[in-house]
Every structure is written in C-alpha cells, then in structure tokens.
Amino acid sequence: MVILAFLLVVAVTGLFAVHTVRHALYWRLHRDDPIRPWMSVHHIAHSYRVPPYVLYQAIGLPPIAHDKRPLRELAREQHKPVSILIGELQNAIAHSRPPYPPPPPQPPPEGGRAP
Amino acid sequence: MNLGDYLLGMLSVYGSTVLFGALLVGCVGVPLPATLMLIAAGSFVEQGDMNLWGVLGLASAGAILGDNIGYALGRWGGHHMARRLSSWVGGENRLREAVKWSERWGGMGIFLSRWLLTPLGPWVNLISGITGYPWHRFLFFDVTGEVLWVVLYVMLGRFFSNQVQTTQEVFGDFTWLFVGLLAAALLGWQLIRYLRPVSLPKAEKDKILVKDAT
Numbered sequence: 174m175v176i177l178a179f180l181l182v183v184a185v186t187g188l189f190a191v192h193t194v195r196h197a198l199y200w201r202l203h204r205d206d207p208i209r210p211w212m213s214v215h216h217i218a219h220s221y222r223v224p225p226y227v228l229y230q231a232i233g234l235p236p237i238a239h240d241k242r243p244l245r246e247l248a249r250e251q252h253k254p255v256s257i258l259i260g261e262l263q264n265a266i267a268h269s270r271p272p273y274p275p276p277p278p279q280p281p282p283e284g285g286r287a288p
Numbered sequence: 289m290n291l292g293d294y295l296l297g298m299l300s301v302y303g304s305t306v307l308f309g310a311l312l313v314g315c316v317g318v319p320l321p322a323t324l325m326l327i328a329a330g331s332f333v334e335q336g337d338m339n340l341w342g343v344l345g346l347a348s349a350g351a352i353l354g355d356n357i358g359y360a361l362g363r364w365g366g367h368h369m370a371r372r373l374s375s376w377v378g379g380e381n382r383l384r385e386a387v388k389w390s391e392r393w394g395g396m397g398i399f400l401s402r403w404l405l406t407p408l409g410p411w412v413n414l415i416s417g418i419t420g421y422p423w424h425r426f427l428f429f430d431v432t433g434e435v436l437w438v439v440l441y442v443m444l445g446r447f448f449s450n451q452v453q454t455t456q457e458v459f460g461d462f463t464w465l466f467v468g469l470l471a472a473a474l475l476g477w478q479l480i481r482y483l484r485p486v487s488l489p490k491a492e493k494d495k496i497l498v499k500d501a502t
Contacts, residue, residue, distance in 0.1 A: 175475060175478050175479050175482055176479060178475055179472065179475040179476060179478075179479050182468060182471045182472045182475055183472050185468055186465065186468030186469055186471070186472050189461065189464050189465045189468050190465055190468075192461055193458070193461035193462060193465050196454075196457055196458050196461055197458055199454075200451070200454050200458050205451075206450065206451045206452060206453045206454050207453055207454075209293055209296070209453060210293045210297070211292075211293040211294070211295075211296035211297040211299075211300065211328075212296075212300075213300050215335065215337075216300070216331070216332075216335065219331075219335050219449065219450055220450040220451070220452075221450075222450070239337070241300045241301050241337060242300075242301065243296075243297035243300055243301070245293070245294075245297055246297070
C-alpha cells in the first residue's frame with residue numbers, strides 16, 4: 174500500500190515538475206501576459222509597455238485617464254464580443270513593436286493641450 | 289466569462305473592499321481565485337490605482353475573519369459534524385488521537401495552510417474548531433500565516449506587475465510541486481522504515497544465538 178502511494182505521489186510530482194519547468198521557461202521566453210476580459214486598457218498598456226492611447230485608438234475610443242473599466246464592460250458598451258476587442262488590441266500591440274515603427278506621440282485632444 | 293474574471297474586473301473598478309469580501313468568503317471555503325486577486329491587487333498598487341496599506345490591511349482582515357468564521361463553525365456548530373467525523377475515521381478513539389495530533393502539530397498545520405498549502409485552509413479551520421484547538425493559539429498562527437500570505441503575493445504582484453496571470457500560474461505550480469515533494473519524502477521515509485530489516489536489541493539477539501547453539 175505504501176509502495177503504491179509512494180509511486181503514485183512520485184508520478185504526480187514528476188508531472189508537476191515538468192509542467193512547472195515548462196511554465197517557468199515560457200515565462201522566461203515570453204514576457205507578455207495573455208489578455209483577459211478582466212483587464213482594463215491601462216492594465217494591458219502597462220503589461221505590454223505600449224502607450225494607452227494606441228490601444229484606445231485601436232478600439233475606437235478617446236483616451237481616458239484612470240479608466241478602470243474591464244474589457245468585458247467596454248465590449249458590452251460597444252455591442253461586440255470581448256474576443257473581437259482582444260483581437261483588435263493584440264493587432265494594435267503587434268503594430269506598435271518592431272519591425273513596425275514605434276507609435277507617434279499622442280495627438281493633443283481637440284481644442285486643448287495633450288494630457 | 290468565468291467567476292475569476294468577473295471578480296478581477298470588480299477588483300479593478302471597486303478596489304480593496306472587493307478583495308476583503310472575496311478573501312473572507314474564500315477562507316470560509318468557497319473556491320475563489322484569492323491568490324490571483326492578491327497578485328492583481330499588487331499590480332494595481334504598482335500602477336498607482338490602489339493604496340498599498342489599504343490592500344494589505346483589508347486583505348489580511350478579510351482572510352483572518354473568514355478563517356475565524358470557519359473555526360467558529362467547527363467549534364460551535366460542529367458537534368454533529370464531530371460525531372459523523374468520528375464514525376468516518378473509526379470511532380471515538382481515532383478522534384481523540386486526531387485531537388492529540390492537532391494539539392501537537394496543529395500550529396504548524398494552521399501556519400502552513402495559510403500561505404503555502406492554501407487549498408487546505410478552510411478544512412484546517414473547521415478541524416481546528418471541531419477538535420477544540422485553543423482559539424488564542426489558532427488566532428496567533430492564523431494572523432502570522434495570513435499576513436505572510438497577503439504580503440508575499442501582493443509584493444509578487446508589485447514586482448511582476450505586467451505579468452499577473454503568468455505569475456499566478458508559475459507560483460501556483462511551485463506550491464503543488466512543494467506539496468508533492470513533501471508527500472514523496474514522507475512516504476519514502478515510511479517505505480525505508482518498512483523495508484529495513486528489524487534490528488533487535490543486543491540482549492534479544494544473544495538469546496536467539498544461545499537457543500540456536502543448543
């Protein structure tokens with residue numbers, strides 16, 4: 174009985190070890206967190222080191238300072254599935270990184286100074 | 289949309305009070321992604337959206353309150369549960385042994401289940417209450433363990449603020465790997481003891497040798 178339990182625990186721990194090493198390697202090689210519906214645009218901009226206005230532009234919204242709304246809520250407001258919104262953001266992120274040129278500085282808002 | 293995503297969205301909008309509520313309910317036993325919420329809160333602190341002391345204070349308070357509700361449920365609502373538990377584990381004697389074991393190792397169990405083996409936390413709370421583990425000792429190990437858990441994961445969230453999901457996945461794996469290694473070590477030790485030939489005291493050996501000679 175003890176031998177069986179020992180073998181079972183060793184097998185499960187071995188699988189966990191492989192899983193952990195794969196995750197840790199992925200972590201080392203891919204620095205980007207997957208985009209999830211709970212994330213706000215500012216959080217995604219922070220995660221991907223992209224200016225927030227680039228992401229707002231991509232989803233057709235004016236940049237809002239301290240906007241904490243999650244993507245789920247933005248998708249509901251825009252009447253589109255959250256997966257479409259995530260796709261638009263991923264596309265914008267890919268186009269703001271090499272080999273594409275860096276995004277231009279944020280344009281000033283209409284009739285005022287840039288925030 | 290899963291519950292975790294929904295709660296994290298709420299955390300982003302409403303802040304530390306959501307963390308307080310989620311940790312309270314989670315520590316009573318409702319399965320919620322509490323560790324991921326702590327890491328996310330750390331990330332929000334780093335981005336300037338939340339106050340560090342507010343997060344640490346409310347998260348610790350929610351977790352400690354939830355644990356004590358679990359303990360109270362075991363202690364004062366647990367007579368029926370204790371009777372059933374004693375019939376499951378093999379009678380009153382076994383339950384008495386469990387109480388003894390809990391008195392001897394309970395502190396370490398409570399402390400480790402707060403920050404390392406967190407899925408066991410709600411069960412340890414209930415069992416501590418059922419076995420009548422002294423409340424002041426429970427509270428001491430609970431507070432130290434929960435504060436360590438909250439500070440550890442909020443700081444991880446601050447440090448890896450741009451990798452919330454991945455940090456939770458990697459550190460969650462490390463926890464289970466540690467549990468597996470610990471279980472393997474304990475079972476391995478038992479196996480070695482079981483397989484090792486029994487060494488008799490010298491007097492017994494001499495008796496056998498004399499018998500064999502005659």
